[in-house]
Amino acid sequence: MDGSSANCPGWIADRIINSGGSVSFHQYMDWALNDVNNGAYSCGHLRLGTKGDFVTSPSLGGDFAELLAVQLVDWFNQLNLKNDTHLPLTLVEVGAGDGDLAFDLIEKIGQLSPSILNRLELVLVEINRGMIERQKQRLSAITSIPIRWSSFEELNKNPVVGVIIAHEMLDALPVERIIYKDKKLHRQGVKIDTDNLNSWLSYTELPLSQLLESFLLEIGDGIGLKLPPVDAPEGWSSELHTELMPWLRKASESLIFGSLLIIDYALEAFRYYTARRDKGTIISYRNQFASSKLLSEPGYWDITSHLCIDTLVFYAQKNNWSYMGNVRQGQALLALGLSERFHALKELSTSNLEMALSRRETLLRLVDPASLGDFRWLAFQINNRFKPNCKRLDLTAKFLSDSPG
Numbered sequence: 097m098d099g100s101s102a103n104c105p106g107w108i109a110d111r112i113i114n115s116g117g118s119v120s121f122h123q124y125m126d127w128a129l130n131d132v133n134n135g136a137y138s139c140g141h142l143r144l145g146t147k148g149d150f151v152t153s154p155s156l157g158g159d160f161a162e163l164l165a166v167q168l169v170d171w172f173n174q175l176n177l178k179n180d181t182h183l184p185l186t187l188v189e190v191g192a193g194d195g196d197l198a199f200d201l202i203e204k205i206g207q208l209s210p211s212i213l214n215r216l217e218l219v220l221v222e223i224n225r226g227m228i229e230r231q232k233q234r235l236s237a238i239t240s241i242p243i244r245w246s247s248f249e250e251l252n253k254n255p256v257v258g259v260i261i262a263h264e265m266l267d268a269l270p271v272e273r274i275i276y277k278d279k280k281l282h283r284q285g286v287k288i289d290t291d292n293l294n295s296w297l298s299y300t301e302l303p304l305s306q307l308l309e310s311f312l313l314e315i316g317d318g319i320g321l322k323l324p325p326v327d328a329p330e331g332w333s334s335e336l337h338t339e340l341m342p343w344l345r346k347a348s349e350s351l352i353f354g355s356l357l358i359i360d361y362a363l364e365a366f367r368y369y370t371a372r373r374d375k376g377t378i379i380s381y382r383n384q385f386a387s388s389k390l391l392s393e394p395g396y397w398d399i400t401s402h403l404c405i406d407t408l409v410f411y412a413q414k415n416n417w418s419y420m421g422n423v424r425q426g427q428a429l430l431a432l433g434l435s436e437r438f439h440a441l442k443e444l445s446t447s448n449l450e451m452a453l454s455r456r457e458t459l460l461r462l463v464d465p466a467s468l469g470d471f472r473w474l475a476f477q478i479n480n481r482f483k484p485n486c487k488r489l490d491l492t493a494k495f496l497s498d499s500p501g
């Protein structure tokens with residue numbers, strides 16, 4: 097075994113053997129995260145927060161939700177004025193993890209605008225049983241608004257008016273990995289090797305599938321992305337987000353009209369697919385430790401990759417979404433009132449210094465470009481009424497338009 101191979105648990109060995117001895121990396125990642133009985137999210141093995149496997153902005157406390165709620169209330173006010181349906185306003189959170197963000201958002205929206213809260217329902221879209229259980233527990237205390245869990249498929253049958261949020265969710269969608277060897281692109285696969293005593297996982301190269309060939313052609317034509325990049329070294333590899341197209345379609349068909357906010361690690365294509373970034377962005381996390389050994393202990397590690405902004409916007413537009421723009425999290429939070437929160441801490445520091453310092457540290461972490469501040473906030477809007485001749489919705493986004501202050 098070398099550094100790119102790892103002991104193989106029985107459940108995944110069986111799956112790979114039953115699939116003929118090797119599977120695509122995409123399939124491996126899907127099993128490792130979402131397998132009903134063994135996946136890291138499905139079983140609820142992964143823990144979020146400073147004492148868990150990895151930190152996300154909402155897991156650091158309520159400040160993040162309080163600032164994001166400013167944007168949501170503003171969007172719901174705009175939507176309310178246009179809402180001539182009999183439907184309530186709906187906040188849809190996809191991949192809500194432990195449910196912290198949803199919990200804090202409901203509280204903060206209620207404080208900012210009781211009248212919006214009165215018209216609001218919360219819908220959670222989550223594919224993993226283990227996470228649904230945690231979300232139900234976390235949200236059980238909320239009685240102020242109706243809450244339900246739904247699949248995108250159900251929402252597509254009964255679309256809503258509102259806002260969809262995907263916070264650090266799209267980075268968990270299984271990706272295809274491509275690898276450049278012998279002057280050709282291959283699809284990265286995962287195979288099982290055995291000797292008399294052990295079996296272990298290692299990488300292998302598979303031919304590009306038809307889906308991957310079409311995807312490469314489509315992004316080549318659509319955003320001018322030619323892969324591999326010029327001067328890519330032997331062994332160059334990266335990720336392709338083939339799940340974005342179906343996800344954005346299902347999201348778009350879930351709304352009669354409204355907006356979509358994606359907050360995630362993301363890079364422009366010209367930064368993502370360079371010869372120097374020769375292993376892509378994919379990484380795994382456990383116990384606050386980052387590792388490039390993606391085949392280790394499947395079912396116990398988070399595996400995550402950055403999004404490509406150009407690919408995301410391209411597939412969003414193909415699915416009727418109108419792109420409003422993107423900024424880094426630091427800039428978005430400043431536009432939503434982060435500096436006022438810093439000033440307010442000065443007053444708190446005279447009465448409770450310890451709390452003021454810890455809140456200050458959290459706020460800095462949320463905007464620090466070397467930490468969570470480098471996340472991108474990407475906004476889209478859609479008007480599916482009277483398809484195909486939809487009128488523009490003309491929503492504005494505070495976090496994109498307001499100057500920091």
Ligand SMILES: C[S@@+](CC[C@H](N)C(=O)[O-])C[C@H]1O[C@@H](n2cnc3c(N)ncnc32)[C@H](O)[C@@H]1O
Pocket residue numbers: 137138144152153154155190191192193194197221222223224227262263264265268269
């Ligand atoms: C990295 S966690 C993010 C949790 C939370 N949004 C946060 O930022 O704290 C990813 C979440 O997305 C969920 N998830 C992954 N794939 C999904 C999918 N296709 N649809 C809905 N949820 C998904 C996972 O089960 C998990 O709850």
